[in-house]
Amino acid sequence: MTRATIDEVWAWLAEVPDPEIPAISLVDLGIIRAVDWDGDTLAVTVTPTYSGCPATSLINFEIERALREHGVEKIALKRQISPPWTTDWLSEEGRAKLEAYGIAPPQPAGGPDKCPHCGGTNVERISQFGSTPCKAQWRCKDCLEPFDYFKCI
Amino acid sequence: MDTALFEFCLRMGDNTLVLGHRVSEWCGHAPVLEEDIALANTALDLIGQTQFWLGLAGEVEGKGRDADTLAFRRDAWDFRSVLLVEQPNGDFGQTMMRQFLFDAWQSLMLDRLKDSSDVRVKAIAEKASKEVAYHLDRSRDTVVGLGDGTAESHSRMQAALDKLYPYVGELFGADEIDAEIAERGIAPLPADLRGAYDALIADIMAEATLTIPDSRWTHTGGRDGTRHSEHLGHMLTEMQWLQRAYPDARW
Numbered sequence: 375m376t377r378a379t380i381d382e383v384w385a386w387l388a389e390v391p392d393p394e395i396p397a398i399s400l401v402d403l404g405i406i407r408a409v410d411w412d413g414d415t416l417a418v419t420v421t422p423t424y425s426g427c428p429a430t431s432l433i434n435f436e437i438e439r440a441l442r443e444h445g446v447e448k449i450a451l452k453r454q455i456s457p458p459w460t461t462d463w464l465s466e467e468g469r470a471k472l473e474a475y476g477i478a479p480p481q482p483a484g485g486p487d488k489c490p491h492c493g494g495t496n497v498e499r500i501s502q503f504g505s506t507p508c509k510a511q512w513r514c515k516d517c518l519e520p521f522d523y524f525k526c527i
Numbered sequence: 528m529d530t531a532l533f534e535f536c537l538r539m540g541d542n543t544l545v546l547g548h549r550v551s552e553w554c555g556h557a558p559v560l561e562e563d564i565a566l567a568n569t570a571l572d573l574i575g576q577t578q579f580w581l582g583l584a585g586e587v588e589g590k591g592r593d594a595d596t597l598a599f600r601r602d603a604w605d606f607r608s609v610l611l612v613e614q615p616n617g618d619f620g621q622t623m624m625r626q627f628l629f630d631a632w633q634s635l636m637l638d639r640l641k642d643s644s645d646v647r648v649k650a651i652a653e654k655a656s657k658e659v660a661y662h663l664d665r666s667r668d669t670v671v672g673l674g675d676g677t678a679e680s681h682s683r684m685q686a687a688l689d690k691l692y693p694y695v696g697e698l699f700g701a702d703e704i705d706a707e708i709a710e711r712g713i714a715p716l717p718a719d720l721r722g723a724y725d726a727l728i729a730d731i732m733a734e735a736t737l738t739i740p741d742s743r744w745t746h747t748g749g750r751d752g753t754r755h756s757e758h759l760g761h762m763l764t765e766m767q768w769l770q771r772a773y774p775d776a777r778w
């Protein structure tokens with residue numbers, strides 16, 4: 375087959391959902407750092423969100439599966455930890471998708487600016503940690519609903 | 528083989544491995560759900576950091592041992608973790624005191640490792656220090672909250688500090704490996720971190736209304752593997768059981 379262009383590969387990867395937060399894609403999450411052809415091998419560089427994120431191996435599996443579905447035969451996945459992942463790499467689109475899904479997007483202030491359900495600003499932290507390494511638990515005192523906050527790192 | 532760098536990576540990685548396993552023992556047992564989740568997430572970060580440190584150790588050693596082999600196929604005397612991290616969990620307060628005493632040291636160490644002359648060490652430190660800053664926030668708040676809490680929580684936290692403080696000094700030990708690593712600009716001499724560490728814990732213990740023991744006397748023998756406590760062996764029998772019963776098992 376002819377080699378797909380780098381832009382095409384990025385578009386394919388933008389369709390791969392994050393296994394733990396399927397509302398956003400791996401590209402939205404900012405963990406795909408590079409895509410390059412090395413001869414007939416497609417090299418994809420991935421950075422982990424958290425050191426021990428249990429989704430890491432599943433993410434690699436999903437990337438490989440998506441690329442194979444598009445006919446890529448030789449794939450090299452590279453892990454890169456420097457520079458470390460930061461929530462600044464979340465795309466604007468990803469932030470909007472998170473909020474629509476009910477997860478407050480990260481804020482430099484260290485806490486959500488508003489409740490993703492009702493938009494109320496009267497919010498408080500329940501716990502620094504949540505259901506996945508990248509989230510914390512908060513609660514809205516206006517609508518009384520708990521919600522996840524995507525930690526800012 | 529670069530023995531000093533290999534040993535240094537083991538010291539970093541065995542600390543996070545042993546503490547990560549200890550903290551994971553809380554999974555399903557913590558006093559409230561939020562704490563259970565927080566402890567499990569902390570353990571996960573520590574075990575993730577272990578994969579980096581022991582992965583690098585294996586690479587430096589060059590004998591084909593990966594992080595899993597180093598974690599699951601070494602016996603107690605080959606571990607280079609400090610005695611502090613292998614101490615049993617005790618009650619929740621003791622676990623959080625141990626966590627704070629370690630987090631405070633680890634955050635100072637990683638901060639300095641961000642300037643390491645070894646790019647691989649530097650990369651791990653940049654990654655891990657973000658997570659450890661978060662751990663420190665939480666363990667510090669918990670120590671203050673429980674120390675300056677009820678009479679019961681205060682007395683438990685004081686007992687935890689009295690019990691664990693005699694293990695703190697080992698974090699600042701110095702031998703020829705530390706000297707060589709510092710000489711090469713890979714890491715600071717552990718002793719150089721003591722001033723900042725003492726200042727940090729003095730602040731927090733004052734806020735927590737807890738009294739730091741007078742004596743600086745310390746247990747040693749973990750980070751050089753000469754005299755681990757009996758607790759490490761018991762922990763390893765559980766942690767390594769599957770890999771020892773079924774060598775090369777995969778799933």
Ligand SMILES: [Zn+2]
Nearest residue numbers: 489492514517
């Ligand atoms: Zn609300």
